[in-house]
Amino acid sequence: MPRRILADRPTTMADVARRAGVAAITVSRALSNPAQVSAATLARIQRAIAESGYVRHALAGSLASNATRCIGVVVPVLSNSIFADTLQGLSEVFEEQGYRLLIACSQYDPLREQRIVEAFIGQRVDGIALTGVTHSGPTRAMLARARIPVVQMWNLPTRPLDCAVGFSNFDAARAMVRHLFSRGYRRIAYIGGLTYKNDRTQARERGYRQGLAEAGLRVKESHVRRTPFEFENGAAALSDLIETDPSIDAVFAASDVLAVGALLHCLRRDWPVPRKVALAGLDGSPIGALIKPELTSIRFPRHQIGVRSAELLLDRIRGRAAGVVEDLGFELIAGGSA
Amino acid sequence: MPRRILADRPTTMADVARRAGVAAITVSRALSNPAQVSAATLARIQRAIAESGYVRHALAGSLASNATRCIGVVVPVLSNSIFADTLQGLSEVFEEQGYRLLIACSQYDPLREQRIVEAFIGQRVDGIALTGVTHSGPTRAMLARARIPVVQMWNLPTRPLDCAVGFSNFDAARAMVRHLFSRGYRRIAYIGGLTYKNDRTQARERGYRQGLAEAGLRVKESHVRRTPFEFENGAAALSDLIETDPSIDAVFAASDVLAVGALLHCLRRDWPVPRKVALAGLDGSPIGALIKPELTSIRFPRHQIGVRSAELLLDRIRGRAAGVVEDLGFELIAGGSA
DNA sequence: TTGAAAGCGCTAACAG
DNA sequence: CTGTTAGCGCTTTCAA
Numbered sequence A, B: 001m002p003r004r005i006l007a008d009r010p011t012t013m014a015d016v017a018r019r020a021g022v023a024a025i026t027v028s029r030a031l032s033n034p035a036q037v038s039a040a041t042l043a044r045i046q047r048a049i050a051e052s053g054y055v056r057h058a059l060a061g062s063l064a065s066n067a068t069r070c071i072g073v074v075v076p077v078l079s080n081s082i083f084a085d086t087l088q089g090l091s092e093v094f095e096e097q098g099y100r101l102l103i104a105c106s107q108y109d110p111l112r113e114q115r116i117v118e119a120f121i122g123q124r125v126d127g128i129a130l131t132g133v134t135h136s137g138p139t140r141a142m143l144a145r146a147r148i149p150v151v152q153m154w155n156l157p158t159r160p161l162d163c164a165v166g167f168s169n170f171d172a173a174r175a176m177v178r179h180l181f182s183r184g185y186r187r188i189a190y191i192g193g194l195t196y197k198n199d200r201t202q203a204r205e206r207g208y209r210q211g212l213a214e215a216g217l218r219v220k221e222s223h224v225r226r227t228p229f230e231f232e233n234g235a236a237a238l239s240d241l242i243e244t245d246p247s248i249d250a251v252f253a254a255s256d257v258l259a260v261g262a263l264l265h266c267l268r269r270d271w272p273v274p275r276k277v278a279l280a281g282l283d284g285s286p287i288g289a290l291i292k293p294e295l296t297s298i299r300f301p302r303h304q305i306g307v308r309s310a311e312l313l314l315d316r317i318r319g320r321a322a323g324v325v326e327d328l329g330f331e332l333i334a335g336g337s338a
Numbered sequence C: 001t002t003g004a005a006a007g008c009g010c011t012a013a014c015a016g
Numbered sequence D: 001c002t003g004t005t006a007g008c009g010c011t012t013t014c015a016a
Helices: A013-020 A024-032 A039-052 A058-065 A081-096 A110-122 A137-146 A169-182 A199-214 A231-244 A256-268 A302-317 B013-020 B024-032 B039-052 B058-065 B081-096 B110-122 B137-146 B169-182 B199-214 B231-244 B256-268 B286-290 B302-317
Strands: A070-075 A100-105 A127-131 A150-153 A163-166 A188-192 A224-226 A250-253 A278-280 A297-299 A325-327 A331-333 B070-075 B100-105 B127-131 B150-153 B163-166 B188-192 B224-226 B250-253 B278-280 B297-299 B325-327 B331-333
Touching (some): A013 A024, A013 A039, A070 A110, A081 A100, A100 B100, A110 A127, A110 A137, A127 A302, A150 A302, A169 A188, A169 A199, A169 A331, A188 A256, A231 A256, A231 B286, A250 A256, B013 B024, B070 B081, B070 B110, B081 B100, B081 B127, B081 B302, B110 B127, B110 B137, B163 B302, B169 B188, B169 B199, B169 B297, B188 B199, B231 B256, B256 B286
Parallel strands (some): A070 A127, A127 A150, A163 A325, A188 A224, B070 B100, B188 B224
Antiparallel strands (some): A297 A331, B297 B331
């Protein structure tokens, strides 16, 4: 014999229906499409719901209807507010359309991302938004097999999983190196993220190298540092670079978190920026504009990436064509720091 | 007659079972408790899973087992990295125990929080972590009715919903005012958050007022500013305060985001800190330590709040007693800014 | 506008 | 160690 009936189980739709003197399906309709139910019946049902404190069991509903109205989102970290802007954009669009966001952090780890994606598919989310364009083989396979709409954000994939919204991290970094070169800097060092599993960071580093090459400058490996995106690490890397080679005249940090850390380090040491060393970042963080000298950086539409990603995903969920890759571009902000 | 069978439906547990020549329940056991299944059977099942690309339908499982292994977490915002530390702590503990986190932002709005909590209850999460200790009536009622374990974080409730982990925001603010007073400051202005629906901010402002009162100083309402937690707003509020009353000798900002913004504003203007105006914050953000002068602030165990909250919630989920309120305390960091 | 019946995909309970 | 059966709470389908 199967499970016993619990004496004190939570209120179900059937309970509400009994109370209102209707069938369960009528309660279901009252909740999902009230226009289908007569005003009198609706009122009785609403009263029954209020009296009983009924909360609809979303899982059971999703199982029956085969739609969760949930979107899974993977971001690398939550501690960096730059992803928060994108999440905000996603959330604005989806919330208005009655979708909920499931947010998870991969911590820049493809294996964690893979587990998260598996969990999302297991939850039968209606769509998935990923940060970045490189993913583990199993991740790609699972997504293909599940036929869930996917959007890749923050970079431009050569072979998109489905749709994508971003900008060229490579071009952005190259543009910054060109800018520094045009300002007369010739010994341009680099502080980047840990590249080995992050396509944005990889693209930025490649852009740096390409930019130097195009300017006819040689890349010195001792001028390249890689470190996790934390203020402190930017400060430490800069300090280390200058110690290693005091002739460095500019440092390009592939993220504003690192650049701001580096800039604050200079200010602490009373090093004149950009006279002793010029600094540039990439992200267009608001804090860069508050520091003196203002941080030279590259701004891109973080919020809009979220908005457009959500719109494309909704299109896909509603059955429209796939394969769109949108380049939202970027903009160089010339501050006083370089 | 009920629904038609779809020709090309996703793989189910029954499909895997057929393929492996076992019953569905055996597949279920192979997934949830492999030790219960013989090695040979397990191997066949695992092969069948791999071949078919099966992903377990978590919703159906949760419906049947009446447990989701999901925890709902409400934070005010994601753009402020201070909450990220707490989320990190929660996530470390829960992930190790096989639970997943559902993260949602209330945007400091009790009505949004209410809707989020309703959605969490609808999803039948196994536990809920809330930021703050004041919640709408319906929120409290729903949580009580649903009998879901709850932890309130970041402040100390007088009447907890269930358990709570935090520190006294009131005492922290008061301690900072005392510190400023002991340093000789007598005209101490205040930049706080928008208090009308945020207990931490309210407590901090009350602490400020109490601190002044205990020092025998009068609160001038023109010395109190309230603004959302953004760097820019801290800068603007400071600028406005000093313009209003140049005799102000210290400004206490109820959040490091505001304090750092204010401090950067001073540096931009070449105002000597603390000579022209002393500055103090509250949160112990890492960036405060990188600026010169270092920001005087109050540190509290943001990460540990997450860890302990998770531990208490797990205790509750596993049926242990409720009603624990843990005060994790705080620590004043005397920097050069005051 | 409302209802009856079936079943979504899984696991609890019990049996062997 | 493995299987049978019933049912979790909801919505789809068809019918009135």
